Amino acid sequence: MSAEQTLTEPAASATAPGETLLEVSGLTKHFPVMGGFPFRRQVGAVQAVDDVSFTVGAGESLGLVGESGCGKSTTGRLVTRLYEPTAGSIKYLGQEIAHASRKELAPIRSEIQMIFQDPYSSLNPRHTVGTIISGPMEINGINPPGGREARVKELLEIVGLNPEHFNRFPHEFSGGQRQRIGVARALALNPKLIVADEPVSALDVSIQAQVVNLLQKLQREMGIAFVFIAHDLSIVRHFSQRVAVMYLGKIVEIADRDSLYNAPRHPYTHALLSAAPDADPDSDAIERIRLTGDVPSPLNPPSGCRFRTRCWKAQDKCASEEPPLIQLGGSAAGHLTACHFPEDGVTAKPAKTLVPEPRDAE
Structure with a gap:
C-alpha cells in the first residue's frame, strides 16, 4: 500500500455485495502446556479452537456466541493473525493468510482491523x-487528503466525539467514549472487515446500545463486514445477519439469525436461548433449561460430542462418534448443526425444565 493512497472511498467499494470476503476452514489453535524438571517439555495442549469453519460475505455481520472460554476471542485473534494458527486455512478474498509471513500480510493488514474488548x-x-487514531496511518505510510490530523478529526466526528478533543488523553474520557476511540482507530484505514471482540461487554447498558447502533450505522453506510463476538444474545440478534454458536472450541450450530433464534436444532443453542432474559413481562415465559456441571477442560475435552457431559439427550453414540456439522432434515437452507440427536426446532414452552444428569467426561 503506497504512501499516496487515499481514504476517500468506502471500504467495500472493491467487493461486490454477497462476495465471500473471509473463508475459514478447519481452523485450529492449540496452546502447548509445558512441564517437567529440570528439562521442560510439552506435557499437553489447551485445545482453544478445534476445526472451526465459516465464511463471511462482503458487508455481512457474523455473530459468534458461546460461554466464556469456548474459543470465541481466540478465533477472532486467529482471523486477524494476532495468533499463529496450529492448523487450518484462512482465506481473505481468496488469498491464503493462515501462515503468511509479516511481509506477505502487510498489504492486507489495513483491510482487517480489530476492536478490542x-x-x-x-x-x-x-x-x-x-x-x-493516526497510528495505523503512520505505520502503513498513508497520508490522507488534508493530512492525518484532519482525518483524525473526521473520524472522531463519525463516531460521535468532539473533533477538538484529539489532543486529550484516554483518561479524560468515559468508558463509552474510549470504546468510540477504539472504533475510530479501527476505521482509520477504511477496513473491509472488522473483528469486534465483545466491544460492549465492559460498558453500561445504556452505553452498549449507543456503541452497537454506531457499529450498525457504520456497517450500513460504509459496507464493512463484521465478526461480532459477544455473550449477549439480544445484542447479537440485533446486530448480526448470521450467528455461529461455539462450545469448547467448536462450532456446534450456524445459521441465519431468524432461523437460529426461532428454530434452534442443537441442545446447547436451545439452552442458551432459554437462559436469555425475557423483556416482555406479559409473555408466556419459556421454562429454563438448567445445565449441570462446568464446561470441561480444553486440556482434556470429552470424546465424541464435547457437549455430551452436560446434555440431557446424550447417548452412547455421543461418546464414540463426533457429530459432523451438517444441514439436518427440516432445517432452513444454510442452517448447519453438529448433533446426533437434534432438537425439533421449536423453542416455545418446552414441556418441562430439562436438567441433564451428571456424566463423567471420558
Whole structure:
C-alpha cells in the first residue's frame, strides 16, 4: 500500500455485495502446556479452537456466541493473525493468510482491523487520542487528503466525539467514549472487515446500545463486514445477519439469525436461548433449561460430542462418534448443526425444565 493512497472511498467499494470476503476452514489453535524438571517439555495442549469453519460475505455481520472460554476471542485473534494458527486455512478474498509471513500480510493488514474488548487497557494512556487514531496511518505510510490530523478529526466526528478533543488523553474520557476511540482507530484505514471482540461487554447498558447502533450505522453506510463476538444474545440478534454458536472450541450450530433464534436444532443453542432474559413481562415465559456441571477442560475435552457431559439427550453414540456439522432434515437452507440427536426446532414452552444428569467426561 503506497504512501499516496487515499481514504476517500468506502471500504467495500472493491467487493461486490454477497462476495465471500473471509473463508475459514478447519481452523485450529492449540496452546502447548509445558512441564517437567529440570528439562521442560510439552506435557499437553489447551485445545482453544478445534476445526472451526465459516465464511463471511462482503458487508455481512457474523455473530459468534458461546460461554466464556469456548474459543470465541481466540478465533477472532486467529482471523486477524494476532495468533499463529496450529492448523487450518484462512482465506481473505481468496488469498491464503493462515501462515503468511509479516511481509506477505502487510498489504492486507489495513483491510482487517480489530476492536478490542476492554476500552481501558486497549488504549495507550501515554498517547493522545490523535496519536492513537493516526497510528495505523503512520505505520502503513498513508497520508490522507488534508493530512492525518484532519482525518483524525473526521473520524472522531463519525463516531460521535468532539473533533477538538484529539489532543486529550484516554483518561479524560468515559468508558463509552474510549470504546468510540477504539472504533475510530479501527476505521482509520477504511477496513473491509472488522473483528469486534465483545466491544460492549465492559460498558453500561445504556452505553452498549449507543456503541452497537454506531457499529450498525457504520456497517450500513460504509459496507464493512463484521465478526461480532459477544455473550449477549439480544445484542447479537440485533446486530448480526448470521450467528455461529461455539462450545469448547467448536462450532456446534450456524445459521441465519431468524432461523437460529426461532428454530434452534442443537441442545446447547436451545439452552442458551432459554437462559436469555425475557423483556416482555406479559409473555408466556419459556421454562429454563438448567445445565449441570462446568464446561470441561480444553486440556482434556470429552470424546465424541464435547457437549455430551452436560446434555440431557446424550447417548452412547455421543461418546464414540463426533457429530459432523451438517444441514439436518427440516432445517432452513444454510442452517448447519453438529448433533446426533437434534432438537425439533421449536423453542416455545418446552414441556418441562430439562436438567441433564451428571456424566463423567471420558
